[in-house]
Amino acid sequence: xxxxxxxxxxxxxxxxxxxxxxxxxxxxxxxxxxxxxxxxxxxxxxxxxxxxxxxxxxxxxxxxxxxxxxxxxxxxxxxxxxxxxxxxxxxxxxxxxxxxxxxxxxxxxxxxxxxxxxxxxxxxxxxxxxxxxxxxxxxxxxxxxxxxxxxxxxxxxxxxxxxxxxxxxxxxxxxxxxxxxxxxxxxxxxxxxxxxxxxxxxxxxxxxxxxxxxxxxxxxxxxxxxxxxxxxxxxxxxxxxxxxxxxxxxxxxxxxxxxxxxxxxxxxxxxxxxxxxxxxxxxxxxxxxxxxxxxxxxxxxxxxxxxxxxxxxxxxxxxxxxxxxxxxxxxxxxxxxxxxxxxxxxxxxxxxxxxxxxxxxxxxxxxxxxxxxxxxxxxxxxxxxxxxxxxxxxxxxxxxxxxxxxxxxxxxxxxxxxxxxxxxxxxxxxxxxxxxxxxxxxxxxxxxxxxxxxxxxxxxxxxxxxxxxxxxxxxxxxxxxxxxxxxxxxxxxxxxxxxxxxxxxxxxxxxxxxxxxxxxxxxxxxxxxxxxxxxxxxxxxxxxxxxxxxxxxxxxxxxxxxxxxxxxxxxxxxxxxxxxxxxxxxxxxxxxxxxxxxxxxxxxxxxxxxx
Amino acid sequence: xxxxxxxxxxxxxxxxxxxxxxxxxxxxxxxxxxxxxxxxxxxxxxxxxxxxxxxxxxxxxxxxxxxxxxxxxxxxxxxxxxxxxxxxxxxxxxxxxxxxxxxxxxxxxxxxxxxxxxxxxxxxxxxxxxxxxxxxxxxxxxxxxxxxxxxxxxxxxxxxxxxxxxxxxxxxxxxxxxxxxxxxxxxxxxxxxxxxxxxxxxxxxxxxxxxxxxxxxxxxxxxxxxxxxxxxxxxxxxxxxxxxxxxxxxxxxxxxxxxxxx
Numbered sequence: 089x090x091x092x093x094x095x096x097x098x099x100x101x102x103x104x105x106x107x108x109x110x111x112x113x114x115x116x117x118x119x120x121x122x123x124x125x126x127x128x129x130x131x132x133x134x135x136x137x138x139x140x141x142x143x144x145x146x147x148x149x150x151x152x153x154x155x156x157x158x159x160x161x162x163x164x165x166x167x168x169x170x171x172x173x174x175x176x177x178x179x180x181x182x183x184x185x186x187x188x189x190x191x192x193x194x195x196x197x198x199x200x201x202x203x204x205x206x207x208x209x210x211x212x213x214x215x216x217x218x219x220x221x222x223x224x225x226x227x228x229x230x231x232x233x234x235x236x237x238x239x240x241x242x243x244x245x246x247x248x249x250x251x252x253x254x255x256x257x258x259x260x261x262x263x264x265x266x267x268x269x270x271x272x273x274x275x276x277x278x279x280x281x282x283x284x285x286x287x288x289x290x291x292x293x294x295x296x297x298x299x300x301x302x303x304x305x306x307x308x309x310x311x312x313x314x315x316x317x318x319x320x321x322x323x324x325x326x327x328x329x330x331x332x333x334x335x336x337x338x339x340x341x342x343x344x345x346x347x348x349x350x351x352x353x354x355x356x357x358x359x360x361x362x363x364x365x366x367x368x369x370x371x372x373x374x375x376x377x378x379x380x381x382x383x384x385x386x387x388x389x390x391x392x393x394x395x396x397x398x399x400x401x402x403x404x405x406x407x408x409x410x411x412x413x414x415x416x417x418x419x420x421x422x423x424x425x426x427x428x429x430x431x432x433x434x435x436x437x438x439x440x441x442x443x444x445x446x447x448x449x450x451x452x453x454x455x456x457x458x459x460x461x462x463x464x465x466x467x468x469x470x471x472x473x474x475x476x477x478x479x480x481x482x483x484x485x486x487x488x489x490x491x492x493x494x495x496x497x498x499x500x501x502x503x504x505x506x507x508x509x510x511x512x513x514x515x516x517x518x519x520x521x522x523x524x525x526x527x528x529x530x531x532x533x534x535x536x537x538x539x540x541x542x543x544x545x546x547x548x549x550x551x552x553x554x555x556x557x558x559x560x561x562x563x564x565x566x567x568x569x570x571x572x573x574x575x576x577x578x579x580x581x582x583x584x585x586x587x588x589x590x591x592x593x594x595x596x597x598x599x600x601x602x603x604x605x606x607x608x609x610x611x612x613x614x615x616x617x618x619x620x621x622x623x624x625x626x627x628x629x630x631x632x633x634x635x636x637x638x639x640x641x642x643x644x645x646x647x648x649x650x651x652x653x654x655x656x657x658x659x660x661x662x663x664x665x666x667x668x669x670x671x672x673x674x675x676x677x678x679x680x681x682x683x684x685x686x687x688x689x690x691x692x693x694x695x696x697x698x699x
Numbered sequence: 700x701x702x703x704x705x706x707x708x709x710x711x712x713x714x715x716x717x718x719x720x721x722x723x724x725x726x727x728x729x730x731x732x733x734x735x736x737x738x739x740x741x742x743x744x745x746x747x748x749x750x751x752x753x754x755x756x757x758x759x760x761x762x763x764x765x766x767x768x769x770x771x772x773x774x775x776x777x778x779x780x781x782x783x784x785x786x787x788x789x790x791x792x793x794x795x796x797x798x799x800x801x802x803x804x805x806x807x808x809x810x811x812x813x814x815x816x817x818x819x820x821x822x823x824x825x826x827x828x829x830x831x832x833x834x835x836x837x838x839x840x841x842x843x844x845x846x847x848x849x850x851x852x853x854x855x856x857x858x859x860x861x862x863x864x865x866x867x868x869x870x871x872x873x874x875x876x877x878x879x880x881x882x883x884x885x886x887x888x889x890x891x892x893x894x895x896x897x898x899x900x901x902x903x904x905x906x907x908x909x910x911x912x913x914x915x916x917x918x919x920x921x922x923x924x925x926x927x928x929x930x931x932x933x934x935x936x937x938x939x940x941x942x943x944x945x946x947x948x949x950x951x952x953x954x955x956x957x958x959x960x961x
Contacts, residue, residue, distance in 0.1 A: 149752055180802065184753060185752075185756075186757060196753075197753065229754065230754040230767075267799065327913040328913065329910045329912070331907075452801075476801075476804040476805045476808075478805075483777075593906050600906060601910075603907045604905060604908060604935070
C-alpha cells in the first residue's frame with residue numbers, strides 16, 4: 089500500500105497523505121483501542137466545556153473583522169467575560185480562498201488587518217481567540233485551504249496567530265464520503281460484499297459461506313438472499329433517526345477449527361463497489377476485538393459489478409489449533425477520521441509543546457465520534473447543524489424548536505441527552521452545536537429551556553447571536569447570563585446530566601432514543617459540593633397538567649455512584665430546592681420532588697441541597 | 700436588460716463563468732440603461748455587498764456550479780431586491796440531494812421553493828453540476844420577474860391513504876425504496892407475517908418515528924391485525940413529516956399468505 093507519511097520532519101508534526109489513506113500501524117489508533125479510555129498524544133484532560141461565541145449562526149460566511157471586534161467588546165460590556173464566556177471563534181468564510189506560498193491567509197476584504205492583529209485585539213481584552221478549518225482539502229464554504237496534507241504547517245500558523253481554540257470540520261474529506269466529498273469515497277468506508285472465505289493449510293481446505301456459516305456482529309450488515317453479506321462498516325451518524333447508543337458498526341465473523349497451529353491461506357470471495365453499503369476497503373483480523381491481530385487492511389480491486397464475485401489474493405494468517413475467530417470488517421471510517429484529527433493535534437504539540445488549544449471536532453456525528461473523539465479532541469459534534477438559516481449583519485437568522493430534520497434545538501437535545509456516558513473530564517464533551525438563542529423562530533420560553541438543556545448536558549456554551557442586540561439586564565441577557573445555570577455547566581465535578589425519567593419511555597429513560605417531543609423528561613446532574621441539579625422539561629407544544637414526581641431513591645439509583653457526597657445526600661433530613669430561573673426557594677422533607685403544570689416548551693430547574 | 704437581450708447574450712448549452720453570471724445579475728438588478736461598467740466593477744461591488752465571496756473572485760473565470768449560482772441569486776434577492784426568505788421551505792425536501800451540501804441548504808431551498816431554479820433531473824438539484832447559459836438566463840428572468848416563477852408549496856399536509864393489498868404489491872414492486880411494516884409486537888410477527896415485511900412495533904414508532912428511514916418521502920406501507928395500530932402509526936409518521944404513508948387491511952381483515960419466523 090502506498091504510504092509516504094512515515095517521514096517526520098524534525099520538530100514538525102505529521103502530515104496526512106492526499107494520495108491514499110495513511111497506514112494505521114499503531115494499534116492505539118485502531119478500533120479495538122477506542123474503548124480503552126486512553127487519550128493520544130498527551131491530549132490535555134480535565135477541561136470543562138468551552139464557553140464563548142462563534143460567528144456562524146450570527147453571521148454565516150459574512151462575518152468580518154469589525155463585527156468580530158464588536159463581539160469581543162460586547163463580551164466585556166455585557167459582563168459575559170466575568171461569567172466565563174471567553175472564546176471568540178471565527179467560523180467558515182474568513183480565509184483567502186487559496187494558500188499563499190503554501191500558507192493560510194486572511195480574506196482581505198473581510199479581515200483587512202489579518203488574523204494576528206485580530207487575535208491581539210481579542211487577547212488584549214483578556215479573551216481567547218478561536219478559528220476554524222477542515223480535515224479535508226477545502227472548507228465547507230469552498231476555500232481550498234483545508235488542513236489535509238498541511239497539518240504541520242497549519243498548526244504552526246495557528247500557534248503563530250495565537251489561536252486558543254480550533255474548530256475542525258470534515259468537508260471535502262478524502263477518506264470518507266463526507267459532505268462535498270467524492271461520493272465514491274464510500275469505497276473507503278464500507279467493506280465489499282462478502283460471499284465466502286476459503287481457508288487452506290495443514291491439509292485443511294474449507295469454504296465458509298457468509299450467510300450460512302458467518303455471524304453478523306454489531307448492527308447494520310445485511311444478509312442478501314442467503315448468499316452474501318453487504319453493508320459491513322460504520323453507520324452514518326448524521327441521520328437523526330439512528331440512536332447513538334449501542335453498536336454502530338457491523339462485522340462478519342467466522343469460526344474456523346484448525347487441525348494444527350501454523351500458517352493458513354485465506355481467500356475471500358467478494359464483489360466490490362464504490363457506493364454506500366458496498367465498498368472496497370477490507371480489514372481481516374484473527375481473534376476477537378479484545379485480542380485481535382490484523383492481517384489485511386487495504387483496498388481490494390473494483391469488480392465488474394457489485395454482484396460479480398471474484399476471489400481475492402491469498403492472505404496468510406497464523407491460526408491456533410482448534411477454534412479460531414476470523415473477522416471481516418471495515419472500521420476505517422472512524423480510524424481514518426481519528427488519524428486526521430490526530431495529525432492536527434500532533435502538529436500543535438510540535439509547534440508548541442505546552443499549548444492550550446481546545447480542539448473542537450466537527451464532523452456532525454458522521455463517524456460516531458463519541459467513541460473515539462475523546463482521544464484527541466475536547467468535544468465532538470453529534471449531528472448536522474442546529475440551523476441552516478444563519479443570520480447576517482442586520483438579520484438574526486432563524487431556527488426552530490422541532491423540525492423533521494436534524495436542524496432544531498430538540499433534535500440536537502434528543503440525541504445528546506442519552507450520550508452522557510460518553511462525556512466527562514477525562515474524555516471531553518458531546519457537542520449539540522452552537523446555541524440559537526437570539527435568533528428568530530423561538531420564544532423566550534424555548535430559549536430558557538434551550539439554555540437549561542445545554543447547561544445540564546455539559547455542552548459547550550457557544551453563543552450564536554449578534555451581541556449588539558443584547559443590553560445588560562434585558563430578556564436575552566438574563567437567559568445567556570444566568571449565573572446559576574452556567575454554574576451547572578461549569579461545575580467542577582464535570583458530569584453530564586442523566587435522563588432519569590421520560591414520560592413515553594420509562595423503561596430505559598437514560599438510553600432510549602426518543603425523538604417524539606410530546607413528552608416530559610427529568611434530568612439529574614451531580615454537582616461538586618454534593619448538591620444535585622434537577623430539571624423537569626416539557627418538550628411538547630401543550631401545557632402539561634400532569635404531576636411529575638421523582639423520589640430520592642430513583643435519583644440515587646441513576647447517579648448516586650457519580651455523586652460527590654452520596655451518603656450525606658441520601659441521609660439528609662430534608663432538601664432545600666432553589667428554582668434557578670425564578671430564584672424561588674422551597675424546602676422538601678418528603679424526599680419526593682414533584683411538579684405540576686409545566687407550560688409548553690418550559691422547564692423547571694432546581695438546585696437541590698441536602699439539609 | 701430585458702428577457703430577449705438575456706437570451707441572445709447567452710448561447711444555451713455552454714457553461715457560464717462566475718464573473719459573467721455576477722455581471723449579468725448585477726446589471727439586471729441595477730437596471731442601468733446606458734451605463735456600462737466592466738465586469739470587474741460588478742465583481743468588486745458584489746464582493747463588498749456580500750453577494751459573492753473571495754472564493755468566487757478567485758474562481759471567477761471557471762464555470763459556475765449550480766450551488767454557487769443558488770447562493771449568489773439568494774444573496775442578491777436579499778441585498779439588491781429586498782426580498783424576504785420563504786419561511787416554509789419544506790417543499791425543497793423533495794430534492795434528494797438537498798442536504799448533501801450543508802452550507803448551501805438554505806440557498807438551494809430558497810431558489811427552489813420560490814421557483815427560480817428547478818431540479819436538474821428527477822428530484823436531483825445537482826448542486827455540483829455546472830450551470831448552463833440557458834439555466835442562467837432562465838434563473839435571472841425568474842429572479843427579476845415574480846410572475847414568471849412557479850413556486851413550490853409545502854407538502855406537509857398529507858393524509859393517510861388506504862391501499863388494497865394489490866395496490867400495495869404494485870407499489871412495492873415499482874419502488875425499491877418502499878417498505879412494508881408490521882406494527883404489531885415482535886411475537887405476533889414471528890407467529891405469522893406478510894412476506895417481505897419488517898417488524899417495527901407501534902411503541903417503537905411512537906418513541907422514535909424517524910427510525911424507519913431518514914427520507915421523509917419514502918413510501919411506508921403499514922399493517923397490523925385489524926387496522927387499529929396501523930392507523931395510529933400512520934398518524935404519528937405523518938405528524939413527523941413523512942409524506943407517503945399508507946395502510947393496508949390487517950391480517951384478520953384480508954387473507955394474506957403468511958410466513959413464520961424472523
